[in-house]
Amino acid sequence: MTRPFSGFEFLIAWRYLRARRAEGGVSVMTWITLLGITVAVFALVVTLAVRAGFRAEFVDTILGANAHVSVYPVGEVDENGNLIRGFTDYAALTEKVRTVPGVTYAAPMVRGQVMVSANDQVAAGDVHGMAKADLEALPRIGTGSKAQGSLADYDQGVALGSELARTLGVGIGDKVKLISPDGPKTAFGQAPRVKAYPVVYIFTAGRFDIDKVRVYLPFAEAQSFFNREGQADEIEVMVADPDHVEAMTDPLLGATSPNGSLWTWKQSYGNFLRALTIEDNVMFIILSIVVTVATLNIVSGLIMLVKNKGRDIGILRTMGLTEGSILRVFFLCGAFTGTIGTVAGVVLGCLFALYIDPIFSFVNYWSGGGVWDPSIRGIYNLPAQLQLGDVASAAGLALGLSYVITIFPARRAARMNPVEALRHE
Structure with missing residues (x-):
């Protein structure tokens, strides 16, 4: 018995992902899924960075120009x-x-x-x-x-x-x-x-x-x-x-x-900060749903792949591959897609957050100005602050969903009867 996730399992999975021209549908679905995960993770990383940056800038402007505690006479x-x-x-x-x-x-x-x-x-x-x-x-x-x-x-x-x-x-x-x-x-x-x-x-x-x-x-x-x-x-x-x-x-x-009574900055701005927290949680939930929808495309792509590779599955089983090996091969197919899409989304999201000022200046110039109104939003620009915890949560969510969702079509491939798979070949 071979050890789990042996080299040949990675080789077969990578070969299946590079579908030939006759199996272009599988290749197209893989690219669509990859693009969907990348965009969803990118949006989640950017949103979390802007959320953290806005809160940090908002609080810093409060604490830098106002008292943390005001002592009033009774x-x-x-x-x-x-x-x-x-x-x-x-x-x-x-x-x-x-x-x-x-x-x-x-x-x-x-x-x-x-x-x-x-x-x-x-x-x-x-x-x-x-x-x-x-x-x-x-x-x-x-x-x-x-x-x-x-x-x-x-x-x-x-x-x-x-x-x-x-x-x-x-x-x-x-x-x-x-x-x-x-x-x-x-x-x-x-x-x-x-x-x-x-x-x-x-x-x-x-x-x-x-x-x-x-x-x-x-x-x-x-x-x-x-x-x-x-x-x-x-x-x-x-x-x-x-x-x-x-x-x-x-x-x-x-x-x-x-003769003294106190009033803290949190009492002055507490309602706004609580509203920001609620908004942050809602945005994270909404974008998590977007990431979930994007990763669900892995299922449709793997189902098409299993259907097109039915003959290969039958041959591999007759050659001695176990159900576990077949499951791991197709699990790796989905995991590759999810991992590459997640990494690409994280990289693009981090780059966008790091260069948000020139990007936003370009958008503001291209639109004729007035995109960001400080009289409404309080601060003068759109800040972004990358935090390791936010990036890790976005990447962990996408990878976790990709791996979990991949298991179901991979089990279907593993349980395919080799005789039924080769009957019509």
Whole structure:
């Protein structure tokens, strides 16, 4: 008895796959099956890479330009009975927060909503009042990010998001007006506060909704502009492990009690992230069905091959080949097709993911632009990130289905009666 998967079994299987011209139907079915598996695996690999890249880019733009944890005051009453909605001891509280293990950044901040005006254009602005050193430390905003201008003159001006600057038609050195309804009280009511500032810095955080409205103002100037003298509206905190920010809530609450309350980035964007997870799972299931349909073509191709090779099967059986050998020969026929198609699909998918930027730029140019709208999708380009687990799951799914499906027509060939196979020959 020969050992399983001997060399002659591979040789016979490979010979059967290279059908002669008279058996062109088998060859055509093999090529169709091979192409179908390749395209299905390619689509699955690309989808998983884009899914991973979109999530990574989306989360990175959130964590690089926003606080991982925001500490808000619960409110306190002063000696006159007035409710204070900010931190009056923000400097000491910030230092206390910085000492919490796992905290990498903490900064007091003043926030306010304004109208930003320049060149007869008006846009909404979300002002963040921060000190220059704290602004420089923000990964997506400060030093090292995609930006124009310099923060050296930040104390005498403002920093704008790139989309906001484009909307207003301003550049470095131009002036913008900030208009706040929370101005000084007069005999006729509360007057708006209007002040002009030069633009000294234009940043691109990577998220359209941030670049469209974000304005940074020096901390002391923001306190004066929004009538927050001696106060900070919140304390921005960044941690070493933002994916497990929940573990930091108790230590931070202990450091900020009794007047602090917390709001994490996952609470702000949790619904969107959960929606992404659901979408990822649905897309994987749908494309897995596509891969399954593609591998099912192996069955039809092998059935045709078994039918055309009935005489050969009978001869091989009379020569002493066992049912197991015949099963393995036709199993190898299907396995070859599935393996080659899977490898080709993985290679093409990985190449597409690696060169997605020039490919997408070409598609955008060929279609006349506007294929990717950052105002809808939030980020500026279509990212892709190859992960070994995703590629392995796509390849494993295709190979597993190919091997399992191949067994059924291979068993049919193995159980063919050699006498019946040679009766009409």
